[in-house]
Amino acid sequence: MTLLVISPDYASHLLPLATLATRWRDAGERVVVATGPSTAGIVADFGLERVDLTLGRGSNPGVIRAEEQPRDEGASLRGFFDATRRGMTQTLRYQAQERLTDLMWDPVGRGRRVLEIVDQVRPDAIIVDHLAFSARMALQTAGVPYGDVVLGHPSALPVPGEVYGYPPFWPRAFAPSQEDLDELRELCDRVAAGFTGEWNRAARELDSRAADVDDAFATHGGTHGGTVLYNYPAELAATEGRMLPPHAFLGSTRREEDVAPDILEWIARDEPYVYVSFGSFLSVRDDVLARVAEALRILDVRAAIATGATPAEALGDVPDGWLVRPHLPQIRLLKSAAVAVNHGGNNSVTEALGSGVPILVLPFSTDQFAGGATIERARVGVALDPNAASVEELTDALRLLLGEDGNGDGAEGAAVDRGLLRRIAEGQAARPGPEVAYEALAGTRSLTSERIASGSPAADR
Structure with missing residues (x-):
């Protein structure tokens, strides 16, 4: 039996997909990963095969820097980073305007390459990153079933009444004007229509x-005949009231990590700590990281901060006892953390909740706003505007999440439902995401093999 994994050349996308694939690998099945060269090391570390597939103009092996990207992609990234400093609707507008070149890069050429890989590998099952649009277009055109892995808030796959790029809800800390919202919705509708036209032309x-x-x-x-796999806790989705297509909730895709002995020693000290990371993209926001660091100094609590693209000196004075490095083993640190501070990225949120850790989420873009609203509504964390939150507000939110104000212990009406956090973590420990994916795709195996054996991937290329 063979599993084919299709991923953009970005570590934040490949890591959860490769983690899902470990269920097939550990069962003795063949796993082939189709992705670009930048993440080849990740594929090798998981002990999987790789075939070359470039799905976009950019790449990211861990921390993305605009100066390391092709010229057009670098300019796009710098524009995005600038937009995040202006606010929610400004960022969403910028992302919408960039979307056609960002999401459907060489769709016909990429689609043909995907079908060539399917012909060569002859997989019994396929999992694809939902944002690999060219790959999904090719598979759907050829009638090949696949597991559609939504690595983001479920609104990354719009349901009736929604449009991609326009959040169905957002945290209370954001108060966009109706005029800005109307303009954003109109733009997202236009982009969706243009994108759909491009999809249909490429498919034909x-x-x-x-x-x-x-x-x-x-x-x-x-x-x-495939299925949608949401990398998201079912307990959070239950609070949202959205009508979803046939699906399974993975909860999270927490992987095994190699952890240096000195970090294990740091974790083992009998003192609580806060884990901070803004992921591979938003770690460039050194101003927000500096405010978070100041709030942690005021609270006199230990901190583990993954600085990414931000130099450590931008944080100010780093107290003795803090762990500050460009890269940190996030899964292991979250396992013992008291609180997580992040940007609302899917990996950061699901991995924190999978460890039962409350979150201070500071959303900057895309589906992070909807995810932040749900975290707030479900009372598993607090959401603030990263551009507007003062050091005092950050300090108060962290104090609440740490349980230092007497209102964070899960009592009726309390701000943090620690009982729900425990149930989420226990459920994911009992049935991990890779196991859910393996079971969900078991029914598609014969159908996928049959479609491929019939020659359907070849289309009329």
């Missing part, structure tokens, strides 16, 4: 018989 070039889709952003892997 792959197969002249391809039927048009109404909204390319809303298509998913269940169309031809």
